[in-house]
Amino acid sequence: MIRATDLIKNANGARILRGVSFEVAPQTVLGIIGASGSGKTTLLRCLNGLERIDGGAIEFDSIRLEANLSAAEYSRRVKGLRKKVGTVFQHLYLFPHLTVLANIIEAPTHVLRVPKQQAESEAVALLDSVGLKEKARRYPETLSGGEQQRVAIARALAMHPALLMFDEPTSALDPKRSAGLRSLLRSTVSRGHTMVIVSHSIGFLEGLADQLLYMEGGEVVESGAAHQILNSPRDPRTKDFIEQAK
Amino acid sequence: MLFSGNVSAQQPLRWGADPSGGAPYVYNDPNHPDQYIGYEKEMVDALAAAMGRKPEFAPSDWETLVSALQRKSFDVIVNGLEPTSDRQKQIQFSKPYYIFQLALTVRNGEQQIHSLADCKNRVVGTLGNTAASRLLQKENIPMRAYAEPLTAYRDLELKRIDAVIMDVPAEVFYVSKSTTLKRACEPFFRGTYNVGLRKGDDALKTEVDAAIDKIINDGSLEKILRKWGLWNDAQLELQKPAKAGEKNVDVGYDITSAAFNWREAIWRLTRAAFVTVLIAFGSMVIALVLGMPLAIGQWKGPRPVQWLCTIYVEFFRGTPVLVQLLFLYFGLPTIGLAMPAWLTALIGLGLNYAAYESQVYRAALEAIPRGQWEASYLLGMGPVLAFRRIILPQAFRIALPPMTNDFVSLFKDTSTAYAISVWELATAYRELANASGQFLLLGVAVSLYYLAMSLPMAHLARRLERKLQRREAIEAVEAEIN
Numbered sequence: 001m002i003r004a005t006d007l008i009k010n011a012n013g014a015r016i017l018r019g020v021s022f023e024v025a026p027q028t029v030l031g032i033i034g035a036s037g038s039g040k041t042t043l044l045r046c047l048n049g050l051e052r053i054d055g056g057a058i059e060f061d062s063i064r065l066e067a068n069l070s071a072a073e074y075s076r077r078v079k080g081l082r083k084k085v086g087t088v089f090q091h092l093y094l095f096p097h098l099t100v101l102a103n104i105i106e107a108p109t110h111v112l113r114v115p116k117q118q119a120e121s122e123a124v125a126l127l128d129s130v131g132l133k134e135k136a137r138r139y140p141e142t143l144s145g146g147e148q149q150r151v152a153i154a155r156a157l158a159m160h161p162a163l164l165m166f167d168e169p170t171s172a173l174d175p176k177r178s179a180g181l182r183s184l185l186r187s188t189v190s191r192g193h194t195m196v197i198v199s200h201s202i203g204f205l206e207g208l209a210d211q212l213l214y215m216e217g218g219e220v221v222e223s224g225a226a227h228q229i230l231n232s233p234r235d236p237r238t239k240d241f242i243e244q245a246k
Numbered sequence: 247m248l249f250s251g252n253v254s255a256q257q258p259l260r261w262g263a264d265p266s267g268g269a270p271y272v273y274n275d276p277n278h279p280d281q282y283i284g285y286e287k288e289m290v291d292a293l294a295a296a297m298g299r300k301p302e303f304a305p306s307d308w309e310t311l312v313s314a315l316q317r318k319s320f321d322v323i324v325n326g327l328e329p330t331s332d333r334q335k336q337i338q339f340s341k342p343y344y345i346f347q348l349a350l351t352v353r354n355g356e357q358q359i360h361s362l363a364d365c366k367n368r369v370v371g372t373l374g375n376t377a378a379s380r381l382l383q384k385e386n387i388p389m390r391a392y393a394e395p396l397t398a399y400r401d402l403e404l405k406r407i408d409a410v411i412m413d414v415p416a417e418v419f420y421v422s423k424s425t426t427l428k429r430a431c432e433p434f435f436r437g438t439y440n441v442g443l444r445k446g447d448d449a450l451k452t453e454v455d456a457a458i459d460k461i462i463n464d465g466s467l468e469k470i471l472r473k474w475g476l477w478n479d480a481q482l483e484l485q486k487p488a489k490a491g492e493k494n495v496d497v498g499y500d501i502t503s504a505a506f507n508w509r510e511a512i513w514r515l516t517r518a519a520f521v522t523v524l525i526a527f528g529s530m531v532i533a534l535v536l537g538m539p540l541a542i543g544q545w546k547g548p549r550p551v552q553w554l555c556t557i558y559v560e561f562f563r564g565t566p567v568l569v570q571l572l573f574l575y576f577g578l579p580t581i582g583l584a585m586p587a588w589l590t591a592l593i594g595l596g597l598n599y600a601a602y603e604s605q606v607y608r609a610a611l612e613a614i615p616r617g618q619w620e621a622s623y624l625l626g627m628g629p630v631l632a633f634r635r636i637i638l639p640q641a642f643r644i645a646l647p648p649m650t651n652d653f654v655s656l657f658k659d660t661s662t663a664y665a666i667s668v669w670e671l672a673t674a675y676r677e678l679a680n681a682s683g684q685f686l687l688l689g690v691a692v693s694l695y696y697l698a699m700s701l702p703m704a705h706l707a708r709r710l711e712r713k714l715q716r717r718e719a720i721e722a723v724e725a726e727i728n
Contacts, residue, residue, distance in 0.1 A: 050620055082626055093621035097639045107625035110635060159625060 001026060001061065002047075002163060002194070008055030008067070009042055009218075016042045018218040019056065024211070026162075029185075029195040031209030031226065033202060035241065039218040040198045041090075044167050047196065048087050049078030060084055060163070086156030090168040092148055094140040094155070100127070101136040104155045112159070119158075126154040130184060145172040149181070157188070164188065166197045170204045182208050202245045206230060214238045259299040261290050262315060263325035264308035267394025270419040270474055271326050272303075285415070285474040289343065290324050292466050296457035308393070309375055309680045312336055315444060322454065323442030326413060328377040336683050338445050340454045342438030343467065345480045348378055349417035350430040351410045353402060359409055359430045362387070368408035371398040371667075375680045377437045378411045390587070390667050391677055395420050397576070397667070399427060404584040415476050422475075436480070511678050511688065518674035519695045525592045525670060526657045526699075532596025533656070534649075537603030545608050555604070562601035568662045570594050575666040591663035591670075599656050606652065610645035611637060643714055650707035654700050671695055 002024040009017040016039050024030045032040045045051040047058060049065070052074060058065040063080050095103050104123040108114040114122075127133045130150040132143075140148055149169065156164060166185075170178045182204060189195060199205055205212065205226065212230065213223040214237075222229060222238045233239040263272045265282055272284035282303060294301040304320040311323050315337060326346070329339040352359050359365060365387050372378040374391030382389040390407055392398040395416045402410045403426050412420075414433050421427050441458070443451050461467040462485055471477040544555035562570065571594045575587065585593070614637050622632035661672030675692040679685045 048624055050623070079626075082624060085624075087624045089617060089621065091617055093615070093617035095618070095621075095636055095640075097643070106635065107627060110631055111626040155625070 001059070002196075003059045004043075004047070004056065005059075006056035007043070007046060007053055007058065009039075009046055009051060010054045011042070011051075016218050017046070017053075020215070020218070020220055021056075022211075022213055022220065022223055024163075024194055024196060026194050027189060027192055028210040029189055029197060029208055030211045030213060031205035032196065032198045032213045032215060033200065033205065033241070033245075034215035035200070038215040040215050041167055043215070044087070044165055044196065044198050048085050048165060049075075049081055083159075084162045085165060086159055086161030086163070087165045088149070088152045088156055088167070088169065090171055092152040094148055094151055096140055099137050099139055100132065100143070100151050103140065103151060104158050107155070108158050123154070123158060126157055127151075129187075130154050146177040146180070149173070150184070153184070153188075157193075161193070163194045163196065166195070166199070168199055169197065170199060170201045178204050200245065202230065202242060214241060216241075257299060258302035259290070259294045259297060259322065260302045260304055260320040261322045261324045262304045262306040262311055262320035263323065264311065265305050266307075267396050268325070269395075270415055270476070272324075285470055285476060286324050286326065288470045288473075289461070289467060292461045292470065293324075293454065293457045296460045297453055308373070309676055312442065312680070312683070313685070315442060318444075321443070321447065321450060326415065326439045327442045328437050329440045330377060330380060332682060333442070336445075337442050338447075338451060340441035340443065340451060341458055342440050342484060343458050343462070344415075344439040344471075344476075345483060346413045346415060346437055346439060347433035347480070348381070348411055348435040348437075349414050349421070349433045351399065351402065351412065351417060351421050351427050352408070352430045353405070354426055354428050356408075356428075356430070361431050362411070362434070364430075365409055371401060371407040371410045372412060373398070373416075374677050376413070377435075378413065381435065382411065390669070391673070392667050399424070400576070400579075401667075402427060404579050406584065406586055415474075418475055511682070512691070514669075514678065515671065515674050515688075515691060515695060518669050518671045519699065521588060521668060522657070522660045522670045522695075523699060525588060525595065525660045525663060525668070526653075528592040529594075529596035529599060529660075530653055530656055532593065533599035533603045533652075536596070536600035537607055540600060540604035541607035541611065544604065545611060559601045559604055562598050563605075567595065567598045567659060568665050570598055571662055571666055587663070587666045587668045590666055591660065591668050595656060595659060595662075598659075599652060602652055603649065606645050606648045607641065609648075610641035613644050614640050643711075646707065646711050646714070650704060650711075653707075654704060657700050657703070658696070 003022075005021050007017050007020040008015065020039070020043060022030070032043065034040050042051060046053050053065065053067050055067045057067075060081055061084070063077055063084075065074065065077055065081065069077070095106065098106060101120065101123055104126060105114075105116065105119040108119040108122070109116050124133060124136060127136055130153060132147060132150055132154070135143060135147065140151060143151065149172070153164075169181060173181060178201070185195065185197075186208060197205065197209065209226045211223065212226045214221045214229065214233075214235075216237055222233060222235045229238065230242060233242055263286065265273050265284075267273070268284065270285055272282055272287045275281045275283045287303070290301050290303075306314050306319065308325065311325060311327070312333060314320065315323050323337075326344075327333070327339075329342075333339075350359070350362060350365075359368065362385065367388070369388045369390055370382055371390045371392055372382060373395065374393065379389060379391055390398075390401070392401075395412055398407070398410045398412070399420050401407050409430060421429070441454050443454065468477060468481070471481065540555050540558060543551045544559065547555065571591060574585070574594045575590045578584065618636055618640065619632055622636045627635070660670050663670050664673040664676065667673070671692055675688055679688045682688070
């Protein structure tokens with residue numbers, strides 16, 4: 001169970017998050033939607049510990065992040081949190097000096113100390129599941145954008161995270177590839193992962209997200225079951241956004 | 247004739263000499279630094295008076311006096327110049343005005359050295375391009391050439407060399423009051439100081455010779471020499487033949503012939519090239535190793551560390567490497583840290599280039615997107631692991647081309663070691679070319695040496711760069727085909 005309570009985040013004198021609260025049940029998908037500048041990417045960076053929160057709390061199973069923790073304690077807990085959370089950035093940030101395979105086994109072998117052979121066979125299986133088995137020895141820059149994204153997903157999955165987070169996963173994909181990604185993510189969820197997906201593409205989230213959360217100006221305007229938000233939004237602002245997005 | 251005679255009488259006597267460390271010949275008056283003093287300064291005043299001219303001093307550099315004379319920077323050299331046979335090929339000489347001997351100086355405690363022959367396996371310091379340096383070369387005694395007597399004697403005191411051989415006038419000036427140095431033996435060897443003139447300036451030579459005769463015979467030269475403590479009975483020999491109207495007094499004194507030997511020169515250049523390579527590689531290792539903590543300290547360290555690293559970098563980049571070397575070589579011994587010249591050059595250039603390498607590293611590290619760090623952190627890596635495995639390898643590729651450039655320029659900067667008398671290529675060139683006048687051919691040879699060393703290095707770096715890129719390039723081509 002992931003729970004955020006009254007999250008507050010300030011940056012450069014401005015309040016980016018103004019008391020954001022939500023819950024994600026295990027093995028479900030939460031989609032976070034909203035216009036750019038609504039604070040959804042910042043929310044994601046708070047959830048994986050890249051940004052420190054200034055108020056409220058984040059709970060993930062037994063780990064609890066609070067604003068008033070000491071810096072050392074906060075980063076200790078973030079370390080624990082990151083063992084459970086995998087992130088795929090909008091810009092992916094694959095390691096350009098390593099092959100696809102080396103990208104995937106880098107953290108398992110050096111952080112989890114998995115033996116190299118075992119890590120490699122696991123990586124090959126992961127690459128197989130994302131359809132890139134034959135590109136294991138290639139360098140990332142020689143792959144297409146969609147292929148690179150699947151490498152990034154495999155790299156995150158190799159650390160066996162309970163929660164997988166995506167920031168704008170469809171920004172570089174055409175509609176056909178988006179559909180492919182959606183089915184890949186669906187099968188990933190069915191294997192027991194929980195997901196948080198930040199996206200402005202409602203079409204992508206439709207049929208993938210169980211819950212939706214609409215943000216505006218650093219606040220949650222509306223959240224609930226995906227079909228309810230999409231079909232009968234209660235707040236006029238949500239309604240406007242969804243109509244424009246469609 | 248009368249007219250031209252008048253003109254020449256009004257022309258000043260333009261004389262060249264090196265006043266830096268030039269005591270007691272001609273040097274800056276310590277009490278009035280804008281004035282020059284010295285026994286030769288007084289002698290030139292007397293000569294000029296005898297010629298009915300006004301003396302005009304052109305401060306110059308000892309090593310290039312002959313070529314400066316040929317370029318007409320002045321008309322005569324008066325600087326304790328010996329009429330060596332190699333110089334006689336380039337310029338002509340007046341009759342001698344002083345008979346000098348050489349003095350061998352050692353430290354007070356020295357027991358082994360009692361003559362020049364005892365120095366066969368020792369290092370002897372002297373001024374570059376002098377009769378003394380030719381003598382050492384001829385006798386095959388390991389030599390270190392200095393630009394000034396003072397630095398030679400100081401290195402002797404610091405045990406960087408085992409003995410110093412110097413013309414007696416300089417030796418009297420610098421050593422007679424020393425409490426740490428002594429003469430190893432009685433002065434030996436005899437040579438003469440003559441006025442140097444351009445070939446073809448025969449009228450001037452006649453004029454100068456007559457003036458020398460005049461100041462010898464009327465006793466004014468003797469008075470000057472006595473005043474400076476340089477008079478001895480040997481000088482009487484110059485009076486005798488002059489008084490008897492004889493000529494060619496200098497024949498007996500020209501013992502200093504060092505005919506130019508190309509094989510010898512190439513061997514000495516090769517030795518210099520090895521020293522250059524040693525200094526370049528040694529200092530590059532220091533620079534590469536020390537540059538990294540500097541870069542990281544300046545980039546991510548706590549405030550005080552950032553400050554210290556910035557001060558280091560700005561100090562070494564903002565002051566000339568030449569000054570840094572002089573400071574290390576002459577300044578550090580005063581706090582008890584005396585290193586041999588080659589080691590000083592190696593460490594000095596290393597410290598200097600570490601400042602530059604740190605900036606190359608820093609720029610390369612900062613060029614890696616923040617996302618690479620964040621992606622590493624999110625995969626559970628700590629900062630050290632992320633730096634070592636993810637950031638550093640990417641930064642290395644960015645840093646490689648500027649690092650190569652720096653190495654090539656470091657290679658050329660080894661020539662600054664000339665200032666502290668390291669026998670590297672630039673020193674060798676100056677020394678050999680000044681001794682032989684073969685500036686052109688030796689210059690070509692030295693350039694070839696530099697190129698022979700720097701080109702393979704640039705080539706190697708290019709190959710390394712390409713190797714790093716090749717893997718990716720092959721992949722890219724494959725991707726194109728698929």
